[in-house]
Amino acid sequence: MPHLNDLYRTAARMVGDRTRADDVIQDVYLQAWKSFDRFEMGTNCRAWLFRILFNSVHHYRRKWFSPRMVKDGEDVLDLAEAPAGPVPERLSDKEILAALDRIPADFRAVVLLADVEEFAYKEVASILDIPIGTVMSRLSRARKLLRRELSEVAPGYGIGVGVTAVSNQEGQRA
Amino acid sequence: MSVIPFSAGSCEKVRRQLDSYVSGELLVETNHEVLRHLESCRACQAMHDERMSVRNHVRRAVRGEVAPVDLAARVRSRIERDGRSPFSSSGWAMVAVAAAVMMTVGVLSVREWRSSGRALSEMSGSEQASFIEAAFGRVAHFARGGLGDHLHCAMGRKYPSGFPAPGAVKGRQRLNEDWSPLQTIAARFIPSRYTLLLAHRCTAQNRRFVHFTYVEPSRRMLSVVVARRTDAEHFDVPGIVPGLVQAGIPIYSERSGVYSVAAFEGGEYMAWVVSDLPAEENRMVAGNLAPSMREFLSTGRSEI
Numbered sequence: 001m002p003h004l005n006d007l008y009r010t011a012a013r014m015v016g017d018r019t020r021a022d023d024v025i026q027d028v029y030l031q032a033w034k035s036f037d038r039f040e041m042g043t044n045c046r047a048w049l050f051r052i053l054f055n056s057v058h059h060y061r062r063k064w065f066s067p068r069m070v071k072d073g074e075d076v077l078d079l080a081e082a083p084a085g086p087v088p089e090r091l092s093d094k095e096i097l098a099a100l101d102r103i104p105a106d107f108r109a110v111v112l113l114a115d116v117e118e119f120a121y122k123e124v125a126s127i128l129d130i131p132i133g134t135v136m137s138r139l140s141r142a143r144k145l146l147r148r149e150l151s152e153v154a155p156g157y158g159i160g161v162g163v164t165a166v167s168n169q170e171g172q173r174a
Numbered sequence: 175m176s177v178i179p180f181s182a183g184s185c186e187k188v189r190r191q192l193d194s195y196v197s198g199e200l201l202v203e204t205n206h207e208v209l210r211h212l213e214s215c216r217a218c219q220a221m222h223d224e225r226m227s228v229r230n231h232v233r234r235a236v237r238g239e240v241a242p243v244d245l246a247a248r249v250r251s252r253i254e255r256d257g258r259s260p261f262s263s264s265g266w267a268m269v270a271v272a273a274a275v276m277m278t279v280g281v282l283s284v285r286e287w288r289s290s291g292r293a294l295s296e297m298s299g300s301e302q303a304s305f306i307e308a309a310f311g312r313v314a315h316f317a318r319g320g321l322g323d324h325l326h327c328a329m330g331r332k333y334p335s336g337f338p339a340p341g342a343v344k345g346r347q348r349l350n351e352d353w354s355p356l357q358t359i360a361a362r363f364i365p366s367r368y369t370l371l372l373a374h375r376c377t378a379q380n381r382r383f384v385h386f387t388y389v390e391p392s393r394r395m396l397s398v399v400v401a402r403r404t405d406a407e408h409f410d411v412p413g414i415v416p417g418l419v420q421a422g423i424p425i426y427s428e429r430s431g432v433y434s435v436a437a438f439e440g441g442e443y444m445a446w447v448v449s450d451l452p453a454e455e456n457r458m459v460a461g462n463l464a465p466s467m468r469e470f471l472s473t474g475r476s477e478i
Contacts, residue, residue, distance in 0.1 A: 018242075022245060025245060029249045087228060112236065
């Protein structure tokens with residue numbers, strides 16, 4: 001099944017839990033199957049599937065997290081400008097994922113689409129239904145935030161922090 | 175080599191562009207400017223490297239997460255349970271999604287999607303991998319060309335809304351005099367409920383072929399494809415027997431998922447009929463076409 005891995009890993013990061021990611025992915029393919037008449041032949045099938053994915057993610061996040069947490073705004077992110085130390089060269093995947101899970105969902109989405117899935121800004125804008133300028137500003141801030149998070153990772157820190165950490169984090173932010 | 179004077183101002187300008195630079199989103203000229211600046215400015219280069227390092231870390235970590243081996247099977251059973259039947263009112267769309275979605279993994283998935291053979295979930299990781307790798311290999315070699323062209327050209331095409339309304343039909347586009355008589359031959363033998371949608375020469379996946387796409391009122395499609403026969407495309411394979419012999423011409427057929435493929439040889443060419451008709455009916459169409467088409471193909475032609 002094409003793009004299944006790409007969609008799954010993105011879903012896992014956005015909903016923070018493998019079982020939920022599993023549910024989301026099933027929904028995505030079912031939606032795609034049902035609404036294929038709305039897909040324009042010749043356009044990018046992968047981007048279309050990601051668009052459906054983020055609609056589902058949005059729906060699930062509303063269901064699972066309080067609205068306030070879903071709408072984590074950009075004003076909380078002045079911290080991103082704070083000076084940070086160097087990013088350690090050796091970081092475990094777990095540490096990196098935990099850092100990614102700690103940044104707000106809107107920012108995480110842009111990093112996942114632009115940096116991991118390598119969509120062009122234009123496609124990211126279309127998938128998330130936001131202006132390109134917003135894609136650029138979110139990506140820039142997200143990278144700074146990530147840099148700060150990663151620079152704070154000391155040896156040993158983050159071990160044992162898996163994907164489930166995200167729900168705790170959402171809770172704290174509320 | 176020209177020396178680029180950089181001041182605090184130019185650093186600031188470059189730093190504003192760094193994120194877009196890392197994403198490969200800058201115009202060529204700007205990209206070049208940033209690149210030249212980075213070559214000569216250690217501070218900006220360090221900022222750039224850090225962004226790259228963060229991006230690479232994240233990319234590696236996220237990509238390390240792999241979907242559970244049985245997720246694909248769960249998705250399929252969910253669709254079987256909650257999706258509509260592939261041949262309901264929007265049957266064409268269903269087939270199209272299967273085609274478009276499956277093209278990337280080959281024909282096996284179309285078969286997989288529709289049939290309840292051994293589920294991928296029952297296989298080990300390495301079995302799965304080799305199963306998928308062998309996707310196209312499961313379809314007899316002679317059938318692959320026509321089937322691939324049908325998926326690529328007929329199912330993967332963008333059609334106007336309201337398709338197949340009158341007017342959507344296109345004429346003898348891009349078929350030169352050498353090949354256009356084929357259209358008349360085909361028209362005589364294709365069931366009358368089908369309308370010609372497109373007649374053209376096409377190049378895809380290193381194949382050049384003549385392709386006629388037909389559509390019937392319920393939007394089911396049928397392709398007639400002709401291409402120069404490759405060395406790999408022959409019927410001299412143990413276990414393969416013709417499904418039909420029409421006027422001395424053996425017609426070989428193969429079924430893959432919802433698709434029926436029938437093929438026969440004509441001179442240096444191979445001809446295919448591909449559709450979602452039942453195998454027997456599809457083979458009959460090919461059988462009806464075969465004598466005239468073979469006669470046509472056996473005489474000298476210009477390259478497709």
